Amino acid sequence: MSPRPNPTWVLHFTHIDHLPTIIEHGLKADSLTSRGQVTREAGNPSIKEKRRLRKVEVEPRGVVADFRAEADSDDLVNWDLMQARYWYDTPEEPDRCERRMTECLVHTAVPFAAFPYVEAHAESQRGSVASVLANVGSRVRVAVRPDRYI
Numbered sequence: 001m002s003p004r005p006n007p008t009w010v011l012h013f014t015h016i017d018h019l020p021t022i023i024e025h026g027l028k029a030d031s032l033t034s035r036g037q038v039t040r041e042a043g044n045p046s047i048k049e050k051r052r053l054r055k056v057e058v059e060p061r062g063v064v065a066d067f068r069a070e071a072d073s074d075d076l077v078n079w080d081l082m083q084a085r086y087w088y089d090t091p092e093e094p095d096r097c098e099r100r101m102t103e104c105l106v107h108t109a110v111p112f113a114a115f116p117y118v119e120a121h122a123e124s125q126r127g128s129v130a131s132v133l134a135n136v137g138s139r140v141r142v143a144v145r146p147d148r149y150i
Contacts (some may be wrong), residue, residue: 001081011148012110015040016125019118019132030065059105091147118142119148 012027017040028050052065078099083086087100118140120129129142 002083004077004079005083011119016128016132019129020048020136023133023136023138024114026111028109029107066107090106112138115140117143119143119145121148122146 004030014022030051044099048065052063056062056064056066081096081100082099087096093099118129118133121127121144123144123146126142126144133140133142
């Protein structure tokens with residue numbers, strides 16, 4: 001198995017409408033997000049519901065929705081699969097997609113300062129993202145990555 005890449009990039013995808021809130025308050029755990037803050041959900045609603053019910057049995061305890069699902073753990077992550085360009089299920093590995101979406105948990109929130117840049121999926125979106133960032137006084141750079149899975 002491949003070693004963990006250094007640095008290890010951790011990604012989060014969201015709708016552009018949420019950038020001002022993330023910049024101001026950080027990327028908050030679902031259970032801490034006020035009703036109405038998330039007007040366009042990017043995540044799968046059934047998975048989010050399961051996170052509200054699944055208990056975390058280690059400190060600081062709670063349910064998965066009390067955490068931001070953004071980090072990873074070397075002993076749980078298949079780094080070969082994480083670095084693969086294509087990761088669709090195969091007859092030999094029928095759970096590749098699910099394993100590729102590996103998550104671990106950050107308690108409560110990730111501050112926006114932890115993000116070195118923001119990605120847009122297409123060049124046509126770069127200006128809109130840059131405008132949102134500029135409107136809240138952020139100087140974070142915008143990269144365009146059409147090759148990212150969304």
